Amino acid sequence: MTDTPFYPQPLVRALPEQPGVYRMLDQDGAVIYVGKARKLRRRVASYFTKSVRNPRTRAMVAQVADISFTVTHTEAEALILENNLIKEHNPRYNVLLRDDKSYPFIFLSATQTFPRLGFHRGARRQEGRYFGPFPSAGAVRETLSHLQKVFPVRQCEDTFFANRSRPCLQYQIKRCTAPCVGYISPEEYARDVEHAVMFLEGKSGEVIDRLVTQMEAASEALDFEQAARLRDRISTLRRIQEKQAITGEKGDLDVVACVQEEGSVCVQVFVIRHGQNLGNKTFFPKAPDETEPGEVLSAFIARYYLGRETPRELLVNTAVAEESLLEEALSQDAGHAVDIRHNVRSERRRWVEMAVTNARTALRTRAARHAGQGRRMEALQQALDLDALPERLECFDISHTRGEATVASCVVFDREGPVKSDYRRFNITDIEPGDDYAAMRQALERRYTRLKRGEGVLPDLLITDGGPGQVRQAMEVLEELQVDGVPIVGISKGPDRRPGEEKLFVADTGETVILPADSAALHLLQQIRDEAHRFAITGHRNRRSKSRRSSSLEDIPGLGPKRRQTILKQFGGLKAVSRAGIDDLARVPGISRELAQRIYDTFHGDRKD
CATH class of the missing domain: 3.30.420.10 (Ribonuclease H-like superfamily/Ribonuclease H)
Structure with a gap:
């Protein structure tokens, strides 16, 4: 557009006295304001009178270079069109809301013998029932967690369910009745589904009455184990009811x-x-x-x-x-x-x-x-296009020395910074030495199995130190544990392993993201990654030191009881042996240079980064 002065009077006189929407444009043709009107001519003319006192309106009018408009049948229709145009153009003088995500729902499938309950966002095309909407993914996860404790209806994906030959972890922690392998009849499972639906419909009182009746019947039949299970369900349901119920309200x-x-x-x-x-x-x-x-x-x-x-x-x-x-x-x-x-x-x-x-x-x-951690959280939300500002981040890292004494760390950050009381370490066992993927998988399984039992809070973002392989492990573990709605991102060092060259691997989209070196979001991820690294290596060193104090020499091939006794006498103890060089060790009678090298490596092997 040119810098030609804008004269509004001819345009205003041409506008109809009908409902519609008007768009004010600046010199570059950008939409700076969208408004609706019952009578377009009267509303637009009001901006160009001397009686306008609002400074915001005067500042906006001073930038107007053109006006376009759309006539509608009714003012309500104009309001709907105005809303759509504001979402499309984000004009700087309108009230803007950064929330273009669809509502999350709980979905109950309708076509299987054993229906699935799960997290759902987006178009509702699948056949089944949708419960909600919920205000956030966290609210859906919390409700699904409550449901699993009381009504163990499966939450796994259909592909996962169809390919099981044995029960998964959910059965072991009593969050599922293993319909995938026939551990429950369709009739019993349908009863659990019916109760879950009643709970979601706000009929938890009726569910409790039914469970009480079943418990009394089981007790009279001397099936005390079943009666105890029903008693526990009733107790859990009452606690949930107390927490969620709104006094005197039955509607939406x-x-x-x-x-x-x-x-x-x-x-x-x-x-x-x-x-x-x-x-x-x-x-x-x-x-x-x-x-x-x-x-x-x-x-x-x-x-x-x-x-x-x-x-x-x-x-x-x-x-x-x-x-x-x-x-x-x-x-x-x-x-x-x-x-x-x-x-x-x-x-x-x-x-x-x-x-x-x-x-x-x-x-x-x-x-x-806002100036500190909150600003970085907001930057992270924008960089990863998260649904909401993250409240809790968890990052995992693995540390070992050539496969020895493998330790995994989990560090937690919230909007205030590190939450050290929630940090956890995991001593990794029963894997091939040096298998970082298996180590990551074991740590994730142990961490989130505990959380599914109610021993903690699920994060709003899960971070792994590593690339697509580590991200894949996290995705598979969360799928098996039926944890929905937790975004996953992997952070790996660049080719020269220099800060600022990290690559982010986003699980939901499969995209690789490289943030600018001065990005506040990247600085936050670097801090979390480095803290997970520090916490893991500290745990690894402690575990390795403890192991070596007790049996480090015993585990060295070729160093039998007599040679161990000889070398300890020659140096006066294990601490001195750990400080000795290869040449010093090789001078001990019966110790070859190759064996001396193995002894030295036991105490001085480099840690994997």
Whole structure:
């Protein structure tokens, strides 16, 4: 476009007095604002009057070089089109929401004798039932974990299920009844599926009543082992019910609260389905200065819900701009009536206050850490295109000396930095010496089997020190343990092993990513990788030192009891032997130079990097 002055009057006079959407363009033709109007001519003309006092509006109008428009039949239709155009162009003067991911669901297949429960995101084309939506992948994983503890319905992929000849780890830790190898009848399995569905529909009270009846029947039949299992299920289900139940609520609704502090905006969304709190999600929309909370909330609701599944009721903490129009557009889009309410009382008022408190806390926490770890977490989210800002990262590394005393490390970072209380080491056994893939697999199995038992929290990102081979091990372990929704990335050193040349291998896409040397995301990954390396080598050295103190000489081929006694007498003890050079060792009677070399290597062998 040229620098020709823009005269709006002829264009404004040509606009119709009908509903529609207008797009304001700058000198380069970029869309800087998208708006909707009940009457296009009147709304666009209001920007070019002397009575405009809002500094943001004046700054925007000063950059306008052209205006395009689209006429619609209704204002609700204009609102939907406006929302689509904002998502497409990301205009700098609109309220923007970085959340282009689809909702996650729990999917129950419908075509197999032994249906599968699992994580699902994306188009719902498969035949079966979809439960949700859930606010995040973490909420889905938590619910699936609860279900496995009470109703052991399989969560493995169909290909994995079809090729089993023996039960997997899930059966061993009592999270599955092994239908893949016929350990449970279709009738018993169908009963577990029915109870799981009732739980997801918010009917956990009815499930408990049925389980109590079954427990009493088992007890009367003197099947005390089955009665004990049912008793444990009932106990677990009651604990989950206490944690998730929303008092007095049986329907579907979302609680949406917007808080502004010191130029920043936070929106908190709590999702309630069938009377159960499925969790919450935090958003930080990008809003121009001086945008009122009601405007932010209106824009957020339109961006977040249009084109997605919307509950029948939204509870908000402040009056929403153009509330009636928004309700009409949401109802039209969802196919059912949607009500937005902000004057609520009693228990519902407490839910709104809870959302406000969470939004305020999230804003202050974000401000406190924005310049440090939080900034690097945000950079990592963008670099790897993660669904949400990661709260917890786990990184694994392997350390050994030529296959000896192999140790795996797992280090944990959150938004505050290292969480050393959650670090773990694993002494690797029963593998071929030097098989790093087998060592990585064993460490991952041991780590996440414990987490599946409820002994910890699953990470939002799993990192392996290594390339595609290590990433493949992680993918296979998580598949076998039926852990869905955990992104995996491998980090390997460049060809010259210099910092800044690392390659990232992303499991979900199979892509190789190389970040700039000054990337904050890369610096975070380097820190985590180096910490995992340090923790692994420390554990390896301790294990190797302990082994050598007790039996290092005994394990050397060709060094029998008499020669061991001779060499210890010659040097005065094991510590002196460990410090001796090859020539010194070879001077001992009965010790050849080749044997001296083996003794020296036992104490001085290099560690694998």
